[in-house]
Amino acid sequence: MRLLVSFLLAGLITDGEAQNWHGPHPWRANAVVDGRARDYNNEYFLHAFSYRHLIDRPSPIEEGIRGTAGSLTSDRLYMDFRYQQSFAFDDPDQAFTLDIQRAEDFDGSYDRQLVGFRQTLAQRWQLSLQGDVFSDKSLTDIYFGARRLHSEGSWLQLSLVLPNAYFNDKTDSQSELIDEPRTLFAQWHQQHTPWASTTLSVNHTPDATLDDRTQGDRVSSRQTRVALRYREQKGNWQLQTDLNGEHTRRQHQLDERPAPQAFRRDMASLTLAVRYWPHRWQPQVGARYFWLDEDGWFGREPNGNGEVSRQEPMLFGGMSLSLSDTQRLAPTVYLSRPRVEQTVNSPRWRDRDDHGFVGKLSVPWHITVSKQNGAVLSIVPSMRLHRFAFGGGNVQLHWPL
Template identity: 85%
Template sequence: MRWLGFCLLATLIVTDSEAQNWHSPHPWRAAAVVDGRDRDYNNEYFLHAFSYRHLLDQPAPLEEGIRGTAGSLTSDRLYMDFRYHQSFVFDNPDQAFTLDIQRSEDFDGSYDRQLVGFRQTLAQRWQLSLQGDVFSDKSLTDIYFGARRLHGQGSWLQLSVVLPNAYFNDKTDSQSELVDEPRTLFAQWHQQHSPRTSTTLSVNHTPNATLDDRIRGDRVSSRQTRIALRHRAQYGDWQWQADLHGERTRRQHQLDENIAQLAFRRDMASLTLAVRYRPHRWQPQVGARYFWLDEDGWFGRELNGNGEVSRQEPMLFGGISLPLSDTQRLAPTVTQRLAPTVYLSRPRVEQTVNSQQWRDRDDDTFVGKLSVPWHITVSKQNGAVLSIVPSMRLHRFAFGGGNVQLHWPL
């Protein structure tokens, strides 16, 4: 946990643009705790995922609109992070119908959410919300309760409680049971210090929850904490952005075919710092990132095996923005690791598993990538931009995967 401590000390000067959105409620999922991850990360996975991060600020992760990015990780796997978030205001402006559609992935696999709900504003300072991720199988429905206190210009404090699988014990047609029902607590503090300077802190916490899954033959207890901090600031002609992400996950499995309990542990932290010089017509940007992932134990029914995974991945990246026309601009970005101008990295990956689905790894090799985003403004009125991003691997002469992004403020 040394790097997590370092990240916490460094949050005043750094920020991250990871694709998956850490600044929303992230409730407990039965498939995550029972099945676990269904894929074996190769030595390029997190390089690709980072290069597919959202490249444009508008709409911001906390604003309404469409934010979508998708790109090839391998010949048969697609990375996707998509969110459509919009409020439909009633004739009474203090009331609104809300729609929030999400598709993304975390370290346990992919997930989809379709939240529908209602928001009520009180005294222009409080917003109360009720949302649901509703399924035809009522036992799978999640219920979200939220309260947001507005203060200042564009600042707030939000508290939410999520009841995952709220009606599971009453509505399921299986013999499975939630012994200790899950509750996910979400807190977010957003401070708009000035028009160009802001800080956002988000925390997701799921205390001990126990599911007795009779179909999969696994009685699993789990708890998880996720934290994200973003700080953006303008100092003279320099624009700074920094992100910190951290996760702590613990699980205990009691399998039908195993007398002893099997434990699983995950600790993760990432830290990204980027700076852009705005007055120059090319708006050069440079940044650095450190990603750390440490997992060991029984990975779940999907792998049906024990293992140990340790990854430490430092990265350097930089790029410029070249205007082509009023509606297009070409932004070649040379992602770098350990070098100021060329992406260089020797990610240290140590992996040992007792399953034929994943292979043992002991990687310490150079990995690099050149991405060439092509941003096309498709709606000047809304500030909507379509981005087409071909790329090339630098560590071997080969196509580096394609990426498409859409950013449409609403």
């Protein structure tokens, strides 16, 4: 009961990021070879942040349906969807697991459909085996996991992912994995009290080398992603801190270029939010700083070299207005002044030097569609504040299971 109260109270503060940083994030061949297709404009990360999950149950570490989709441009949609659930056998220590994901990172969009099995031992250990299975067997990823359960909802989890586990044996192409990729995932979740918790998640892929003979690119890569979340209710205040970071390095040897082409990405974001929950409007204010630094060969998709530097401080604030027992409005204002400096030689991207103000008014309409499950449908129209224009529509569904 105390943990249930903790989750309910924590749900009043929203996620710091739309991307799911608190789960295994394995190496992808198309990410390291193609890179990302999109050229970020000056509004992209403002929109993506406003489309973060506005209802936090289920959280990134809970079972249920958790989805958000919003319009970035007239022809591009941002999406972060996850459905995960365990189906217990007659023996409650055994379960079938299902985890369906559709999202994007800095290298583009991806889909995962994980199916697997979980075994509980001595009420303290959970061992799991999952697979992202394809008809083309060379693309199948295999996940091995072990979780040590502690009291009061705390745990330590370690996972090993074998991306494209059978690639060299099953592919019908001439491509080859020279140094096979391995992604290591670790997560520590500590429930300090019923009203305070910390979650630390780390993804690390050591050096891996793919000789993609179809694309004429032999690429070595490594990547580390880290996410830290701290949440606490202290008296009348609810506090949340999110810290995320990425470190990516790649070395390309292209058939048509004699010299190696390097790529570097470093990214960090910090989000702080506080809410005064006893007030009937539950006012919330927050601040966010986002930094992204990239340079080098961006991949086959943009087909060019360049440098990108983004620094985006943001302030945001809002309130919650009750319309009925099952409906409420939560108008929120986002104010940012990004500094974007971009120089590229790609025919699909353009040079950019933006230092102007961008802002957005978002008006989420939250509708409880199942009181028993705590399921909420959110319809979120918005308006740009830096120019008189529609700011994009966003739809979200959160259904704890």
